Amino acid sequence: MQTAPKLQIETARVEDDRTGLSIETLKRAFLDNLFYIQGKFPRLATQHDYYMALAYTVRDRLLQRWISTAATYTEQSSRTVAYLSAEFLMGPQLGNNLINLGIYDRVQQAIEELGLNLDTLLDQEEEPGLGNGGLGRLAACYLDSMATLEIPSLGYGIRYEFGIFKQGLQNGWQVEFTDKWLRLGNPWEIPRPDWAVQVKLGGYTEAYLDANGHYRVRWIPRQVVKGVPYDTPILGYQINTCNTLRLWSAQAPESFDFEAFNSGDYLGAVQEKISSENLSKVLYPNDNVSQGKQLRLAQQIFFVSCSLQDMIRILLRQKLPLSEFSQKFTVQLNDTHPAIAVAELMRLLVDEHGIAWDQAWDITRNSFAYTNHTLMPEALERWPVEMFGQMLPRHLEIVYEINHHFLDEVRAKFPDDGDRIRRMSLIDESGERFVRMANLACVGSYAINGVAALHTELLQKDVLHDFYQLYPEKFNNKTNGVTPRRFMVLSNPRLTHLLNDTIGDSWVQHLDHLQKLETSVEDASFRQRWWEIKQANKHDLATYIQAHNGITVDPESLFDIQVKRIHEYKRQHLMVLHIITLYNRLKANPNLDITPRTFLFGGKAAPGYMMAKLIIKLITSVADVVNNDPAVGDRLKVVFLKNFNVKLAQHIYPAADLSEQVSMAGKEASGTGNMKFAMNGALTIGTLDGANIEIREEVGPENFFLFGLTAAEVKALKASSYNPWNYYQSNPELKEVIDRLKAGDFSGGNPDLFRPLIDSLLSWDNYLLFADYQSYIEAQEKVSQAYRDRDRWVRMSILNTARMGKFSSDRSIAEYAADIWQTPSVKIELTDNARLSR
Numbered sequence: 001m002q003t004a005p006k007l008q009i010e011t012a013r014v015e016d017d018r019t020g021l022s023i024e025t026l027k028r029a030f031l032d033n034l035f036y037i038q039g040k041f042p043r044l045a046t047q048h049d050y051y052m053a054l055a056y057t058v059r060d061r062l063l064q065r066w067i068s069t070a071a072t073y074t075e076q077s078s079r080t081v082a083y084l085s086a087e088f089l090m091g092p093q094l095g096n097n098l099i100n101l102g103i104y105d106r107v108q109q110a111i112e113e114l115g116l117n118l119d120t121l122l123d124q125e126e127e128p129g130l131g132n133g134g135l136g137r138l139a140a141c142y143l144d145s146m147a148t149l150e151i152p153s154l155g156y157g158i159r160y161e162f163g164i165f166k167q168g169l170q171n172g173w174q175v176e177f178t179d180k181w182l183r184l185g186n187p188w189e190i191p192r193p194d195w196a197v198q199v200k201l202g203g204y205t206e207a208y209l210d211a212n213g214h215y216r217v218r219w220i221p222r223q224v225v226k227g228v229p230y231d232t233p234i235l236g237y238q239i240n241t242c243n244t245l246r247l248w249s250a251q252a253p254e255s256f257d258f259e260a261f262n263s264g265d266y267l268g269a270v271q272e273k274i275s276s277e278n279l280s281k282v283l284y285p286n287d288n289v290s291q292g293k294q295l296r297l298a299q300q301i302f303f304v305s306c307s308l309q310d311m312i313r314i315l316l317r318q319k320l321p322l323s324e325f326s327q328k329f330t331v332q333l334n335d336t337h338p339a340i341a342v343a344e345l346m347r348l349l350v351d352e353h354g355i356a357w358d359q360a361w362d363i364t365r366n367s368f369a370y371t372n373h374t375l376m377p378e379a380l381e382r383w384p385v386e387m388f389g390q391m392l393p394r395h396l397e398i399v400y401e402i403n404h405h406f407l408d409e410v411r412a413k414f415p416d417d418g419d420r421i422r423r424m425s426l427i428d429e430s431g432e433r434f435v436r437m438a439n440l441a442c443v444g445s446y447a448i449n450g451v452a453a454l455h456t457e458l459l460q461k462d463v464l465h466d467f468y469q470l471y472p473e474k475f476n477n478k479t480n481g482v483t484p485r486r487f488m489v490l491s492n493p494r495l496t497h498l499l500n501d502t503i504g505d506s507w508v509q510h511l512d513h514l515q516k517l518e519t520s521v522e523d524a525s526f527r528q529r530w531w532e533i534k535q536a537n538k539h540d541l542a543t544y545i546q547a548h549n550g551i552t553v554d555p556e557s558l559f560d561i562q563v564k565r566i567h568e569y570k571r572q573h574l575m576v577l578h579i580i581t582l583y584n585r586l587k588a589n590p591n592l593d594i595t596p597r598t599f600l601f602g603g604k605a606a607p608g609y610m611m612a613k614l615i616i617k618l619i620t621s622v623a624d625v626v627n628n629d630p631a632v633g634d635r636l637k638v639v640f641l642k643n644f645n646v647k648l649a650q651h652i653y654p655a656a657d658l659s660e661q662v663s664m665a666g667k668e669a670s671g672t673g674n675m676k677f678a679m680n681g682a683l684t685i686g687t688l689d690g691a692n693i694e695i696r697e698e699v700g701p702e703n704f705f706l707f708g709l710t711a712a713e714v715k716a717l718k719a720s721s722y723n724p725w726n727y728y729q730s731n732p733e734l735k736e737v738i739d740r741l742k743a744g745d746f747s748g749g750n751p752d753l754f755r756p757l758i759d760s761l762l763s764w765d766n767y768l769l770f771a772d773y774q775s776y777i778e779a780q781e782k783v784s785q786a787y788r789d790r791d792r793w794v795r796m797s798i799l800n801t802a803r804m805g806k807f808s809s810d811r812s813i814a815e816y817a818a819d820i821w822q823t824p825s826v827k828i829e830l831t832d833n834a835r836l837s838r
């Protein structure tokens with residue numbers, strides 16, 4: 001028999017338009033994509049068309065690395081991190097990919113030679129806002145670091161059709177708009193319909209005997225939903241590794257219910273399609289609070305089941321037995337949002353693949369690791385047993401079975417301790433019954449970590465104390481980190497050039513090399529350049545503020561900034577109390593010599609969180625009064641920047657003088673914004689909370705403005721019946737601030753507008769603003785003094801950047817890999833075709 005001739009694909013021996021990196025090739029590829037993908041020619045093209053053409057040009061260059069990476073992992077059956085997260089707050093992709101490919105400058109030149117402007121094109125990108133804040137952004141930083149450290153990884157999440165809402169302001173109040181981020185297309189994703197999977201929901205279970213006479217359970221669902229994966233390449237920094245973010249989109253398995261359709265029930269026929277697609281329709285816009293909604297549970301099982309089925313597909317394709325699941329994959333649970341994975345993997349192994357319970361449990365327990373992200377009690381996820389059972393009848397049985405074995409284990413170690421059993425049970429039976437997702441995550445994982453030293457300590461002492469006593473060996477700390485590629489190189493090119501000129505560019509991959517800057521602190525010309533760079537960044541932000549808020553701010557003033565989700569525990573309103581204090585002082589003494597400040601706020605309030613929305617109204621109302629009072633002049637300005645997101649954040653961190661990290665101690669798990677500010681040379685005013693503590697340790701207490709109660713003091717004060725009224729009565733400046741608010745001085749004479757906020761402060765003040773007020777005001781005096789001594793300030797600023805090495809997400813990921821995942825790095829060589837074309 002004659003063998004068919006082998007297909008020959010001619011290997012390109014010259015630079016080709018999809019891989020080449022010379023300026024000429026980049027220009028040709030760009031115009032080619034404009035023509036063939038956008039279907040436009042320059043006279044008709046919009047700036048967005050140009051952005052798309054450039055994005056495709058860059059994506060082509062990622063693809064050769066992506067395919068080489070996938071091929072290598074497949075050949076070597078590499079151990080892989082599956083990072084399960086309901087949120088990935090990626091930020092714009094184009095600029096970051098240019099940095100990581102190492103072609104930023106070249107592309108800039110190519111674009112300019114074509115008569116266009118790269119900044120304008122970068123600005124066209126609609127960011128995928130598939131997260132709420134810190135947790136989702138952390139997942140994105142970790143993808144960057146895993147790729148940069150050559151760790152095989154897959155990020156798994158949901159391709160929400162609408163991400164976090166867009167925030168507008170109307171009369172100073174937050175208004176929400178749908179985030180239609182996919183409206184103009186997403187050039188970074190590739191759909192993989194051939195790897196779609198099905199997820200069951202609702203219905204009932206029934207027992208049966210299989211062909212071997214074994215007792216089995218099958219689940220007859222009420223609804224089946226199809227999950228279609230969309231893949232985004234995640235390139236490491238100047239390296240060939242290109243990992244994958246795989247996001248699942250929900251579809252109905254059939255477009256129509258033909259039976260209903262044929263009987264004339266058109267709306268009924270599309271009903272199923274609508275309800276299926278709802279699963280990936282919208283991100284729940286809550287940060288640090290769980291709403292307990294049915295659709296949210298459906299989203300969780302949807303992406304978790306899709307992801308686990310996908311991992312099993314990969315395992316089987318590599319001809320590995322299911323018993324090796326936990327050798328092939330380590331599955332990191334980013335908070336409890338994906339914790340249902342513990343029950344779902346059991347179901348897949350036992351029901352669908354016929355593995356015995358005990359063996360399946362061994363596999364499961366060795367596969368998962370759980371990151372806790374919060375100390376807020378309202379964020380701990382619990383699902384009413386009834387709702388859970390209706391949607392996931394089989395999972396409820398499995399949870400009960402796991403619980404049965406688990407509580408036996410607890411009883412064996414702690415006999416006759418009924419209280420402990422009640423606390424640790426996977427089912428809360430104290431009233432209405434709930435499934436406790438954190439407990440399920442703790443039982444089903446081989447490692448449990450907090451995200452900063454204090455947070456892990458508080459988990460062990462308090463929130464997860466019982467689990468710590470049972471499984472001390474599972475607990476470990478992994479202090480968060482952030483990627484210096486996006487938050488320094490891309491966001492702050494001026495600083496990057498100065499750093500590269502001074503110490504070389506190795507700090508981008510080894511952030512601790514920033515230490516080499518310490519010797520430059522004594523160099524006056526270096527300090528001058530440092531100052532000028534900050535001024536230039538502030539100038540850019542002032543231009544943005546002028547354009548977007550119509551407010552003129554002075555770049556010479558101290559830029560005092562708090563940007564993060566609006567939440568009472570984060571205490572944006574503490575900053576407002578300080579602003580009103582300064583305002584009162586100026587009103588009483590118009591000639592007072594104060595350090596001019598520009599106060600900047602940004603952040604979204606959950607749409608249903610009334611107090612957070614009132615805090616935004618408070619900020620904008622105070623801004624209206626302060627900014628327009630001639631007695632104040634240019635000495636104080638207050639600005640609320642609307643729609644804080646990653647894109648805007650990248651303009652803000654480099655322009656900050658002062659970073660406000662003022663949460664009540666014991667509430668912020670870590671924070672990551674605090675790191676982004678400090679590495680860009682902002683000084684921090686902060687409490688001993690989350691990673692602030694470690695930042696202060698690193699930069700030195702003399703380069704950090706500390707105030708407020710410690711977590712232990714907070715606990716003690718709360719235990720001793722705290723009374724905010726006493727602080728109000730005994731502190732004349734605080735009293736004047738509150739009295740002015742009460743009198744309606746910032747609400748057009750309306751004493752009712754801020755009443756809910758004032759009443760809550762005067763009556764219970766859950767987050768101890770009054771207790772920390774005086775200490776905060778005094779620390780702010782020190783800030784003002786320090787800023788007046790420019791030389792001193794610049795030295796402190798340089799030392800902050802120089803000592804932030806610890807807070808690279810590369811350090812965090814290296815620790816996860818060494819202590820939890822045991823994932824060796826894998827070198828990626830480009831395929832021949834690619835290598836030849838470089």
Ligand code: PLP
Nearest residue numbers: 133134564645646649671672673
């Ligand atoms: N929201 C966005 C858009 C961010 O980029 C960040 C970054 O850290 C956060 C929220 C988290 O801020 P923080 O850690 O200060 O709460």
